[in-house]
Amino acid sequence: MEYGESWKRHKKIASKALRSFSKPEAKTSTCSCLLEEHVCAEASALVKMFLELSLEKGAFDLTGITTCTVANVVCALCFGKSVVNPADFIPWFRYLPIPAMKAAQGFYEVLNNFIAQ
Secondary structure, eight states: OOOOHHHHHHHHHHHHHHHHHTSSOOOSSSOSSHHHHHHHHHHHHHHHHHHHHHHHHSSOOOHHHHHHHHHHHHHHHHHOSOOOOHHHHSGGGGGSOOHHHHHHHHHHHHHHHHHHO
16 A cells, blocks of 8 residues: 555544644543543444434344444544534524624524535
8 A cells, every 4th residue: 555645644634633733632521631531432232222222123133233333533623512502492593683693694504504414
């Protein structure tokens, strides 16, 4: 396998992201860092889902569930903790003619489309 410039750049970006994400900043749990906190939360949800599906169906396909779990950790690496939109808590804010709300709505629409792709 050849390790060209593109690979080296990707490795450098990934290393920096992992390094910054694994700093000891997790103060809300017993985890030593944010990466561990996300991985533990996703692993816990994965085990819970496995138990539920095994009781419900017996046998099931792991592909979609494990892909989603890994994607959740990767998205946490890429996007971190996002800013909360007030319209999430007070839905009628969406209908007020506030320019900032309209701009945020457009931003979230573009972001959601990007993530979906």
